[in-house]
Amino acid sequence: MTRARDNPSPEFVQEVQELLSIHEDDAPVACATDDRLVMQWTSPAWDRRARLVPALTHPQVVGRPFVEGIMPPLHAFYRAELLRTLADGEVWRHEYLGPTRDKLMVCLLTVHPMKRHGGLLLVHTQIFAREHENLVVEPDLGRYVDARGTMQVCGSCRVAQRQDGAGSWDFLPVLLGPHEPIPTVWTLCPSCAVHYERLGDAAESPRSQRPRAAAAPVDQSSPTDPNGK
Numbered sequence: 001m002t003r004a005r006d007n008p009s010p011e012f013v014q015e016v017q018e019l020l021s022i023h024e025d026d027a028p029v030a031c032a033t034d035d036r037l038v039m040q041w042t043s044p045a046w047d048r049r050a051r052l053v054p055a056l057t058h059p060q061v062v063g064r065p066f067v068e069g070i071m072p073p074l075h076a077f078y079r080a081e082l083l084r085t086l087a088d089g090e091v092w093r094h095e096y097l098g099p100t101r102d103k104l105m106v107c108l109l110t111v112h113p114m115k116r117h118g119g120l121l122l123v124h125t126q127i128f129a130r131e132h133e134n135l136v137v138e139p140d141l142g143r144y145v146d147a148r149g150t151m152q153v154c155g156s157c158r159v160a161q162r163q164d165g166a167g168s169w170d171f172l173p174v175l176l177g178p179h180e181p182i183p184t185v186w187t188l189c190p191s192c193a194v195h196y197e198r199l200g201d202a203a204e205s206p207r208s209q210r211p212r213a214a215a216a217p218v219d220q221s222s223p224t225d226p227n228g229k
């Protein structure tokens, strides 16, 4: 098996391009890993989307574990599913949330096993976007930090939990832009926790017996991008 290093081999890129041709997307947001889930390749559209996080763009990201681009509460889920995809050789599809300052994107991750090189090609497509719920444009950030000055933020949809007794989970666009650093505990909000718990339970059964991929959570009354940017 060929293992791509700093510059993936032409054969590796060729397999990537063959798999990408299925997607009919002129500018796919995609990356590829080797069989240890170490990043080997990113598409130009990936690099453009990740430009605010240079560590996630080529060539800095090459040689880094894929899960470093995922929020910590989801590391175990992605790692397990990606390794399973490598093992069973079947395409894996997963819906996830990609919050931006303006909208909440519901995205589809399609993961192709690379049969000739033993790695994975990961392609992100946006399914639809909707308005944020519980949007607080000009928050009093003091309401979101606990007595130690720490903020609880969902690693999936990026809502922050109010700590002043209200307990609600609100989307604060300011957190996606430049702001004073706030110590953050990455967690899952109740809605995302239920979603990933269900997916985790489903993962216990063989993929061939699973129902079609569960829908991403749409109830954000109490609600990332491997890609979260």
Ligand SMILES: [Zn+2]
Pocket (backbone or CB within 6 Å): 154, 155, 156, 157, 158, 159, 188, 189, 190, 191, 192, 193, 223
């Ligand atoms: Zn969430």
